[in-house]
Amino acid sequence: MGWKGEAAIVGAAQYKPQKYSEAPQMFHLEQVADLAKQALDDAGLQASDLDGLVINGPHFHEASVFVPAMAAEYLGLAVNFAEVVDLGGTTPVGMVWRAAAAIEMGLCQAVLCVLPMRMAPFGPDEDPSAMARAMRFGGHSTAFGAPEAEFDLPYGHLGQNTGYAMIAKRYAAQYGYDEKAMAKIAVDQRTNALANPNAIFHGQPLTIDDVLNSRMVADPLRVLEIVMPVAGGAAVIVASKEVAARARNRAAHITGFGERLGYKSPTYSPDMTETPVGPAARRAFAMAGLKPSDMHAAQIYDCYTITVLLSLEDAGFCPKGEGMRFILENDLTWKGNFPLNTHGGQLSFGQAGSAGGFSQVIEAFDQIRGKAGERQLKTCDRVFVSGTGGVMSEQGALILEGA
Numbered sequence: 001m002g003w004k005g006e007a008a009i010v011g012a013a014q015y016k017p018q019k020y021s022e023a024p025q026m027f028h029l030e031q032v033a034d035l036a037k038q039a040l041d042d043a044g045l046q047a048s049d050l051d052g053l054v055i056n057g058p059h060f061h062e063a064s065v066f067v068p069a070m071a072a073e074y075l076g077l078a079v080n081f082a083e084v085v086d087l088g089g090t091t092p093v094g095m096v097w098r099a100a101a102a103i104e105m106g107l108c109q110a111v112l113c114v115l116p117m118r119m120a121p122f123g124p125d126e127d128p129s130a131m132a133r134a135m136r137f138g139g140h141s142t143a144f145g146a147p148e149a150e151f152d153l154p155y156g157h158l159g160q161n162t163g164y165a166m167i168a169k170r171y172a173a174q175y176g177y178d179e180k181a182m183a184k185i186a187v188d189q190r191t192n193a194l195a196n197p198n199a200i201f202h203g204q205p206l207t208i209d210d211v212l213n214s215r216m217v218a219d220p221l222r223v224l225e226i227v228m229p230v231a232g233g234a235a236v237i238v239a240s241k242e243v244a245a246r247a248r249n250r251a252a253h254i255t256g257f258g259e260r261l262g263y264k265s266p267t268y269s270p271d272m273t274e275t276p277v278g279p280a281a282r283r284a285f286a287m288a289g290l291k292p293s294d295m296h297a298a299q300i301y302d303c304y305t306i307t308v309l310l311s312l313e314d315a316g317f318c319p320k321g322e323g324m325r326f327i328l329e330n331d332l333t334w335k336g337n338f339p340l341n342t343h344g345g346q347l348s349f350g351q352a353g354s355a356g357g358f359s360q361v362i363e364a365f366d367q368i369r370g371k372a373g374e375r376q377l378k379t380c381d382r383v384f385v386s387g388t389g390g391v392m393s394e395q396g397a398l399i400l401e402g403a
């Protein structure tokens with residue numbers, strides 16, 4: 001498709017995940033401005049360098065319409081490219097490749113991709129606990145006419161926990177299920193978080209027994225195999241080759257990307273164990289002219305352990321049905337032979353709503369630019385990043401490469 005792969009991530013900002021009760025409340029526009037400033041400072045660029053803006057959907061903001069224009073006005077930017085991305089957990093991946101595509105088309109030079117996810121201050125009539133619950137994933141759409149309202153909700157299929165559990169059950173029936181292998185995903189990622197002071201579970205080691213003894217939430221998923229919602233928010237700046245040349249970081253070039261969606265509930269998936277990660281990842285690898293074994297790290301969206309298992313298989317890191325063996329046979333820590341979610345993954349870093357997926361994008365950037373601190377990989381020039389939205393329904397993939 002003639003993709004040059006010149007556009008690159010040059011700067012990033014990410015709030016340290018915090019429990020909702022402990023996080024400062026900030027209006028979303030304040031967060032947008034704060035994250036933009038931090039990302040620009042990180043890149044060594046000025047606001048006047050920005051001429052593109054990608055932001056999340058209107059339901060996250062105080063204003064319900066015209067979100068990019070409102071944010072551009074607040075930031076004092078005049079942009080040639082404005083986009084709203086609303087793809088659940090793959091929103092960050094979707095933002096980054098859209099920004100890169102706009103740059104390659106010559107529409108703009110530097111794009112702010114921003115996802116504010118701390119809570120806004122409560123109004124006098126609002127019940128904070130109800131707000132907090134709403135922020136913590138209300139679950140499936142009950143919109144009139146939505147198939148979930150008729151065929152999912154009446155059967156107790158509420159929200160993501162049950163959906164992913166259903167997929168895990170189907171996988172178990174088809175390929176078998178080794179709960180120790182699944183627990184090892186969480187344990188290896190926790191080892192990574194022990195080397196990441198920003199992770200919410202930093203300083204709290206985890207064993208396979210801890211995972212297996214933790215409370216069952218949606219059979220077979222236990223609480224330590226499920227992400228904990230946290231307050232957060234993140235931004236990255238994607239820039240042209242020319243702008244990247246005067247930014248201060250080693251750039252992470254977007255050399256491949258893919259996206260695939262076609263349903264929102266796994267009930268409507270043609271095969272629950274063959275996820276859209278496959279087509280998204282295959283396109284990304286083909287664009288980059290690389291294969292899974294060329295990657296120095298994989299930053300795989302991990303709302304649940306089952307998400308990681310299916311993504312490893314469908315992205316081609318191991319054959320279908322052999323994911324559990326792959327997990328047991330490989331060291332998935334930053335010290336190991338298959339570095340996976342080296343920041344701890346969302347399971348141990350915390351999940352700031354849709355911005356959670358930015359933790360994977362930013363970790364890939366940090367590893368490529370050599371700023372991952374204690375967990376820095378010796379060699380890291382090529383990283384696979386995935387995003388998962390909904391219940392394995394909206395999938396994105398990126399290949400990021402150091403220059």
Ligand SMILES: CC(=O)CC(=O)SCCNC(=O)CCNC(=O)[C@H](O)C(C)(C)COP(=O)(O)OP(=O)(O)OC[C@H]1O[C@@H](n2cnc3c(N)ncnc32)[C@H](O)[C@@H]1OP(=O)(O)O
Binds near residue numbers: 159225389
């Ligand atoms: C966004 C997309 O498009 C794609 C996706 O990512 S899908 C996934 C979206 N995310 C979710 O659906 C959130 C999943 N998580 C949950 O539903 C909840 O964490 C849960 C049901 C698993 C637990 O919630 P809960 O039972 O209400 O626990 P809660 O009362 O809040 O907390 C009790 C304790 O457990 C801890 N805890 C809560 N959730 C935890 C988790 N997932 N892992 C580890 N610890 C957790 C809390 O910190 C708290 O500890 P303290 O007592 O020390 O403070």
